[in-house]
Amino acid sequence: MDLMVQKVLLVELHLIREAQARMVTLIKNTPDYNHTLGMVWLTCCSKQQNTALPKDLIKIL
Incomplete structure (x- = not known):
């Protein structure tokens, strides 16, 4: 390269x-840290293929 x-x-x-x-x-x-974090993951990361849900977010969602 x-x-x-x-x-x-x-x-x-x-x-x-x-x-x-x-x-x-x-x-x-x-103000609503957990909800915002979950929404960011849903809108950004979940669109990628083969993206597993992070363990930290499983508790939130």
Whole structure:
């Protein structure tokens, strides 16, 4: 793999991780944390094929 492609992928991965961290902070600051977390999983993650329900969310949902 070309070095420039590797650098671009690393930058993209870093940006994705930053966005995920901001999303978690936003969710934790909402009044109804558990419901919001469940809704985020349902709208984002459940659309991916072969995505198992995280154990933390089983208790919530």
